[in-house]
Structure formats: structure tokens, C-alpha cells
Amino acid sequence: MALRDTHVTLAHGGGGRAMRDLIDEVFTAVFQPPGTEDQARLMTAALQEPGARLAFTTDSFVVTPLEFPGGDIGTLAVCGTVNDLAVGGARPLWLSAAFIIEEGCEIALLRRIVASMAAEAAKAGVRIVTGDTKVVERGKADRVFITTAGVGVIPAGVELGVAQIRPGDAVIVNGVLGDHGAAILAARGDLALSVDLASDCAGLGHLMQAALAAAPGLHAARDCTRGGLASALNEMAAEAGVAVEIDETRLPLRPEVVGVCEILGLDPLYLANEGRLVLFCPEDQAPGLLAALRSLPEGAGAVQIGRALPGPAGRVTLRTAFGGARIVDMLVGEQLPRIC
Template sequence: MTAAPPQTFRRRFVRESHVTIAHGGGGSAMRDLIDQVFTSVFQPPGNEDQARLMTAALQEPGARLAFTTDSFVVTPLEFPGGDIGKLAVCGTVNDLAVGGARPLWLSAAFVIEEGCEIALLRRIVATMAHEAERAGVRIVTGDTKVVERGKGDGVFITTAGIGVIPPGIDIGAAKIRPGDVAIVNGVLGDHGAAILAARGDLALSTDLQSDCAALGHLMQAALTAAPGITAARDCTRGGLASALNEMAAEAGLAVEVEETRLPLRPEVVGVCEILGLDPLYLANEGRLVVFCPPDQAEAALAAMHAMPEGAGAAIIGRAQAGQPGRVTLRTAFGGARIVDMLVGEQLPRIC
């Protein structure tokens, strides 16, 4: 008897325009959604419940793994300059990069609300794939869950990232020394201001776009030009002010910032004046602050200026002996004010 040829199973095309509860039920509808919306774009290595990864970079003596995780919620899901998918990739890449790591792999888990447009999901996934390619990372594993209508906010994304810290790189806020110069890689507050305007609640008219960007390549260029960099941190929720406060506290030093050196767009300053906000606390998604010895500051600055993500880089202040954890702003009028940690939240659902 001739054996019957093996059956070939073909996935059905996702014809629904919106996500339904069936798409989270573990059956064929879920498999079709995963195959056609996610894995067909991300193309992970293999189809198992885990990614199996190798890199020669870990064979170098002294190399270390860096690992981070983050969740992303933003309203609206799409905004000028990006969407929640771009936030998820760039935010996770940046958390690795500021530790001196070369980002390599990401995971992505989606919590999707029933009724979410599948076309929107496709746009978010396409953005993630594009940003991952630009950043030199791969999205290698993930998960999807569907929650009932009204129990989510369209889409939530949780990402984890793995990178490799090369031998000889050992940076962190505790290593900042008195005299170290503080550098930011561009204008501040664009992301927070753009999100606020995009929500439409306050009838603000502006052409501002989010600064969302992956900074792995920029950080590597800065480390090459200025190997004495002592610390770096991305200025996300809580903005530059919170990042500096955290770093000053960990270093046990004071930090003074020059108001006249802060790179701020007039539009951002104007939005903040109208709404009574402080631009130093506005969230950024493509901005970091780096500390380095003063004799390497110009080299670090030049390396940043050579890249699109660092075109607006500026020296803004320095670390100094003083009350541990205190951050002060030297104003344009010659006075000084304390820049404290953000209390509460200026703008919720921002990243």
C-alpha cells in the first residue's frame, strides 16, 4: 500500500479588521495573528518557546552580558515622530547602550485590547522591525495576550534586551569624579511636548516631533572618542532633572548645570510656559547625559556632532564636590536654584 502524502497545513489570512478575544485563545486565530502580523516581520531564529543565541563577542576575556527589561504605555499610540513600537525598541536599546553595552537581541511581548485595529498592529510591528534593523539588533522572541475591551489601552508592549559589554568598559554613576563634564546629545523635552500636543486636549498647535531614537551607535562612537567616559544615563521619565539627581546621589557629589547652555527649542519653552511645566522634567526618548573628564569633553562632543542623533549635543555643566545628590541650576541672571527630583508625574502615559 502506498503511503498517503503528508498533509500540508496552510495558515488562513487574517481577514478580521480588529483584534477579537479569539485571537488570544491559543487556537488557529491566535496562530494566524502571530504568524502573519509578528513573526513574518520579525523573522525570529526558530519557532521554539525560547531563542537560542550565540555571539563571538562573549568569548573575549572580560566581556560581560548586559540585560534590561521595560514596559511601554503611551497615549496616543501613534504620535509625531514615532509610535509605541519605536519607543519599545529605542527605549530598550538605550538602556543597554548607556551601560556601555553593544545591544544585540530583544524580546517583545504584546498585551492587546480587544477591538484594536489589526492595521495599527501591522504599522507598529513594521516600525519595530525598521528601528531594530537601524539599531543593529534582532527581535528574537516574544508573546501576545489579548484582554477584553475596556481592560487595556489599545496596546501595551514589554521588551527585554541583551547586549555585550566589551572588555575594558566599566561605566556607572558611582564612577563620576569632581570636575567631570556633563554632556547631552541634543535638544531636550521634544518627546514630552510632542506627546502633549498630539493628545489634542489643550488645542496646542505645534510642529514638534518626538526625539525618539536608538542611541547605541552614538554611545559607541562617544566611548571610542572619549574612553574616559565615567557614566551615562538616558533622560526618559522625569527628564534631565531626574537623571542628574539619580546620578549625583549615586556618585555622592553635587552637579551644577548652566541654564544658558541647555539646548531647548523655543517651541518647547513656549509650551511649558503656557502650561506651567518645567522643560527639565519633560520626558525624552532619544536623549542621554554623559559625564567624562574635562580633557576628553571636546572629543566626546565632536563624536556626537558627527552623528544625526548628536547634532545638537552640548556641554551643560559639571560634577563638583558639595552636598551629595544636590543638583543646582545656575540661571542666566547669575543666581542658582535647586533642581530636585520630580514629585509625581507631569504627564502620564508618556513612554
């Protein structure tokens, strides 16, 4: 039976024929998961190599607006989970995708989101192999929420993690900071900002593979999503028991992002990114790592922004352009709700 509806109704979540039609036509036809059983059945030689480990992660996405310059909630849902796998040194393999849909959601919107997910998955070399849909009454959700989980494989010998970070490590980011947060803010419209900004949303699997090949001594990487660079550095410094000093003059920031932040009283160090990561590696491997990052589009703007110091453990300091220093603390309150 063909799907004749233009909007999702509660019947599309009921477990019967309407749900089957929605799933078959909007989701399965595009994702083409293997088999017809509820669970995907998968294997790869990479997982069976001695010393290989399975990486497993999940994220829910509740961004508003659902579509914005540079992507949509589907792009985020794929890139976010791919990146969570990639920063651990895993090669991302398979994703699940679960949709919570508000009654009344436009089916055309769902089709656009699914198309974004399929395109982003193809770019990242991952397959969306299993999924679920639920429908809730009008006013009990916000059009659509997506939760993805991801499975990847970490090859033998790859041991990335904050526990590897050492004083003296170079601290590197792969490009300009805060574009995603600023683009979402601008896209919300109610701030009457007219800036030409797009989200930095990107899958970083290939970039991480290049980084690992160029700098086998790479210690740790983490993507700078909610809470921005500042929160990622604070968490990593605390867990690693080191201090981190970053240099204001080296921070890659677009003038438009700085402008948005000045108008709104925000700090770009806390703005969310969806295609940016921070890497720690031994200082002597930094030039090779930077060259490898810059060889790919998603790392074209890579720069060293600072270094790890012996202590005090957990402290992140910013050296300002005028020679002063200020502590960059963990974000305490709420800067921007529903940024991802």
C-alpha cells in the first residue's frame, strides 16, 4: 500500500499497517537495511582481528530549528555519532536511527531529513542498519527527535584516551570554532541576526584516520559539541590531571562569529561545534599531524592553539592578546538550549 498521507498521525505509530507503510516508504526504502528482521545481523573481518575492540556510542538530537544553513537534524544525527566513534580511534561501521515523531509532523520534512542522513552516512562510509519510529500526540514532542547509536571497530594498537595525555602535548583544533552554535542562533530568527553563517557539521571519521596515520603517537581527541572548546578542554584536563594553556591570538574564529557573540554577550569558546575536534599529541608530532589534517577539507583550518602543562590539574588558562591570562572555566549555566 502506498503512503497517501502528508502528515504523521497517531496511527503511524500504532504497530499496524499505517506504521509499516510509513517505515517502508520513508525510512527503509532509503536506508535499505540488510534483512527483514528487527535486529541487523552484521560481521566484519576487522572486528575479528586479534586485539580489535568494538566501540559503541549513542546520542539524541533535539536541535531547533530542524533545518539550518549547513545541515539539518539528520546531518547532525549521523555526524554526531560518527564523530563520537571516530575520536576514540574507531572506524565507524554501523548506525541505528530511532525517530520520535510528533503527530502532525510533515512527511515531506521526514523525507528531507532521511535523505540528509543517507547522504551523510554515504560520505562517512557507514550504513544505517536498524531503526524504530514512535509517534506521540500533538504537543508532546517538537516535530521530530532522532536518536542514533553507532558501532565501530578500534584496531589493535590504537589507544586514544585522556589517560594518555602528557604535559608538553600540543593542543590542536581542526578549524574555526563556533560556527555551528552561531549558525543555529542566527537561524532561529527571533534574534534578527542577519549573518551569513553555516554550521560546521561534518563527519570526522576520515580526518581521524588521517590523523592516526600521520601521528601514531596521538594521545587523545574529543569533539567539541555542546559546551564548546572550553568544556571539552576542561573535561579532558580534569580527567588527565594536567593543565591546559591556550593562546588567544591563535584561536581560529570567524569575525562573524565574534560579532554574534559580542552582540549577544556570549563567549565563542563555549559555542557548540559539530565538525570540530581537539587533539592532544606529543609536540614533535604536531607538524606532521597538522599537515595531515590540513590535507583534508574538514581539517583545512587546523592550528595548534596551546599545550598541556604539568598542573594545576584541570585548570584551563587563556593567554590573552595583551599578555594577560584568564581562567577558562567549565560552563555552569545554560548558554544555548537545543543546539544539537
